[in-house]
Amino acid sequence: MKVVPVEQKSAAEHVRTQLIELIESRHFAVDDRLPSEAELAASFGVSRSVIREALHSLNALGLTKSYAGKGTFVAATRVQSHLLSGQYLPSQLNEVRRYLEVPAARLAAERRTQEDLDGLAELVAAFEDNDDPAERNKIDARFHIAIAQATGNPLFSRLVEDLRAVLQDQALAVSASPGRAAQARAEHRAIYEAIKDGDAEMAALAMRRHLQAVVATSAALSDS
CATH class of the missing domain: 1.20.120.530 (GntR ligand-binding domain-like)
Incomplete structure (x- = not known):
């Protein structure tokens, strides 16, 4: 997995963007388990709290699902229509x-x-x-x-x-x-x-x- 270390400022935003790119490019397939928080933190060169914030965002976007004690898994390879609430734009x-x-x-x-x-x-x-x-x-x-x-x-x-x-x-x-x-x-x-x-x-x-x-x-x- 190739990632680009980021500066601490706006780090979670950079991490989120890169993880989305990795998922949408099929580097991670549906049902794949993402690396642990510690592994991602080491890869990106940021703290685990930054990784945790980025993962919260991926969950909200519908790309991943996190399970206590099991980790975070890919749920979809494209950002869903998460901002469409029912039939309303x-x-x-x-x-x-x-x-x-x-x-x-x-x-x-x-x-x-x-x-x-x-x-x-x-x-x-x-x-x-x-x-x-x-x-x-x-x-x-x-x-x-x-x-x-x-x-x-x-x-x-x-x-x-x-x-x-x-x-x-x-x-x-x-x-x-x-x-x-x-x-x-x-x-x-x-x-x-x-x-x-x-x-x-x-x-x-x-x-x-x-x-x-x-x-x-x-x-x-x-x-x-």
Whole structure:
């Protein structure tokens, strides 16, 4: 297996890209077991945590599956339509999110109660403390639903809940993308702070920026 050692900066992204190329070129076939984390770390010249982050991303893309005590195995040799949630395209989902969740953030800043703020603060802290993409994705969903609930309009929370169910696959792929966790933590914090301060325009802007970052990550994954 020929790989190119990478610099530590953006290492997981480089590792992910090279592993995708190896899988799509059939260097690894379906059901093949990938080298262990330690072996991959030595080959790429990076830490095992970097390899682990890259493997999380491959799992989310549907290329591999990891089994405790057994390792990571190739599940497909091409990136699946992982960003197509049912019959909806990413562009359609993101358009709806923009017109639903940006106004929700604005209203949440105007109407939130102390109970709403306490709940949002707990979710922001939980998201910041969690390193597992699947768990972060669940917390992310709860955070966005909590913002909708803070509007005081039950239709917002119902619509966001339904949307998150449709978004599950896309959201997990984005959550597992290397480097995305740190960005999302900062974005969630900015949204929360604006809502806490009662700054409706800043809350809307922070949510808009957050959704734009999701779109950019989705596009990068689609181009992988």
